[in-house]
Amino acid sequence: MYTVRRFVVRHSRFFEWVYGWFEPILAFLDPLWSRLGYNQIERPVAFAERHIKGFLFDCQMCGQCVLSSTGMSCPMNCPKNLRNGPCGGVRENGNCEVKPLMKCVWVDAWDGASRMRGGDKIAIVQPPVDRSLEGSSSWLRVARERAEEKRASRDAARQAMADAFSEAREEEPAAAPLAQEPPNAQPMQEADESTTIMTVEKN
Amino acid sequence: MAQDSLFDPIDPLKVHTKPPEGHSSNSRLERVLRQGRFAVTSELNPPDSANPEDVYDAARPLSEVVDSINATDASGANCHMSSLGICSLLTRVGYSPVLQISCRDRNRIAIQGDVLGAASVGVANILCLTGDGVGVGDQPGAKPVFDFDSISLLRTLRTMRDDSMFLSGRKITQPPRIFIGAAENPCIPPYEVRAERLKKKVEAGAQFIQTNYIYDVPRFERFMARVRDLGLDDKVFILAGVGPLASARAAKWMRANVPGIHVPDHVIERLEGAEKQGEEGKRICIELIQQMREIKGVSGVHVMAYRREELVSEIIQESGVLEGRHAALRGRRARKLET
Numbered sequence: 001m002y003t004v005r006r007f008v009v010r011h012s013r014f015f016e017w018v019y020g021w022f023e024p025i026l027a028f029l030d031p032l033w034s035r036l037g038y039n040q041i042e043r044p045v046a047f048a049e050r051h052i053k054g055f056l057f058d059c060q061m062c063g064q065c066v067l068s069s070t071g072m073s074c075p076m077n078c079p080k081n082l083r084n085g086p087c088g089g090v091r092e093n094g095n096c097e098v099k100p101l102m103k104c105v106w107v108d109a110w111d112g113a114s115r116m117r118g119g120d121k122i123a124i125v126q127p128p129v130d131r132s133l134e135g136s137s138s139w140l141r142v143a144r145e146r147a148e149e150k151r152a153s154r155d156a157a158r159q160a161m162a163d164a165f166s167e168a169r170e171e172e173p174a175a176a177p178l179a180q181e182p183p184n185a186q187p188m189q190e191a192d193e194s195t196t197i198m199t200v201e202k203n
Numbered sequence: 204m205a206q207d208s209l210f211d212p213i214d215p216l217k218v219h220t221k222p223p224e225g226h227s228s229n230s231r232l233e234r235v236l237r238q239g240r241f242a243v244t245s246e247l248n249p250p251d252s253a254n255p256e257d258v259y260d261a262a263r264p265l266s267e268v269v270d271s272i273n274a275t276d277a278s279g280a281n282c283h284m285s286s287l288g289i290c291s292l293l294t295r296v297g298y299s300p301v302l303q304i305s306c307r308d309r310n311r312i313a314i315q316g317d318v319l320g321a322a323s324v325g326v327a328n329i330l331c332l333t334g335d336g337v338g339v340g341d342q343p344g345a346k347p348v349f350d351f352d353s354i355s356l357l358r359t360l361r362t363m364r365d366d367s368m369f370l371s372g373r374k375i376t377q378p379p380r381i382f383i384g385a386a387e388n389p390c391i392p393p394y395e396v397r398a399e400r401l402k403k404k405v406e407a408g409a410q411f412i413q414t415n416y417i418y419d420v421p422r423f424e425r426f427m428a429r430v431r432d433l434g435l436d437d438k439v440f441i442l443a444g445v446g447p448l449a450s451a452r453a454a455k456w457m458r459a460n461v462p463g464i465h466v467p468d469h470v471i472e473r474l475e476g477a478e479k480q481g482e483e484g485k486r487i488c489i490e491l492i493q494q495m496r497e498i499k500g501v502s503g504v505h506v507m508a509y510r511r512e513e514l515v516s517e518i519i520q521e522s523g524v525l526e527g528r529h530a531a532l533r534g535r536r537a538r539k540l541e542t
Contacts, residue, residue, distance in 0.1 A: 080333060084354035085400045087333040088388030088415055089462030097462040098336040110396045123399065125407045128311060128355040
């Protein structure tokens, strides 16, 4: 809804703060999502996301959300779907060239960004949208990507260990393992996961 | 035809000769800009015909006064001969064109293919544009594409050129040697972010900028001051867009109906007060060129006049920006032709 999404832009700092909590929780729960099966939960989560973000931001479910870098103004509401800033056709009153009654999405974006702590992220060059991801959950995508980053840095650390003790690894591979470990081989992580769920429930 | 033009003929089979040291293309425009000379470009308004002579007729008056000719890509969302078609006609006779790519009509598959095609026929300059909405054009029922925006398009072209690959990661065996440009519209809201947006374009890969029409010099100067504060004047060549207004009525119509054109009231009043409005429009344009030349960070002008190429030629000659250069280049050309 136009009024709501413009309200959100005026309060972009608050929504930035909310998402600042929300994203780490999403990412932290990756083991849970994995166990439930990303494929199993994709539809219900996308359904919830569509309605929550649809109400707040007029979300178009591009599946590649960049709201934190666009002042909480969804760029997919731009009739030209511009992801990197306003075009050269903005009207004198700051309204859209194509829809004269609508405030330019990017005029709003810069306005919203000016209120946010991470507002300077608006300067980052965004890639073109992958249209094949349209309709899918961006929340779950973020959870997977953050988990993947963590996995990659953990793998890099194990690789460094294996390289430093290469002879030992050759003779006793379990001394410096590299292969992915199944969840049940990592009892500490299991514990982590259950405590997370508990804290979330408390919240 | 190209004989007494400003252009160096490009041998179509030698478009991939290595560019000069520090250059990313064999573009004449890039050479002129890097030599620190005041560059002059203009645009050719595409014919509504399949006759190559129509293109050459329009190019001839421009060829004698400009460093590069922009071939517009369905500007204003109106259908005309394609930019790529015009560019290949122009390179055939040795003219140096700027291929314009608008994101409105083609997706990433078409655009990346066109870039290779253009580079293969000797096009060395490409201007990346978002494009006007389809609604203002002659076929408002068309499907707007906007797969890229101008900035992701810039980064794509730079990736193709510098990393020799498509956006998919697939290898390009002979990368396009191109000088990459973008547009900017300094006199249109949101004013305060126009310079930041320019910075984004430069980071995405823009090497030269051609601006939209500028009639409000103080506003443009404020923009340029910000550009200099951001240190962009050292990283990108800015060509200020100017053009003659035919009459006060035409100016008012443009202001109301063409997206992204700002004509201040005092300019319209000056036109209204003139006896011959057309002459006055031309004089304003000449004055603008001379003013642009004095602004620090402006490397050239881009002169636009819809379907009035002869007038562009007169304006550029009378403005004096070619001082001394024309004859010198002509001499060089003549010597080349004699040998």
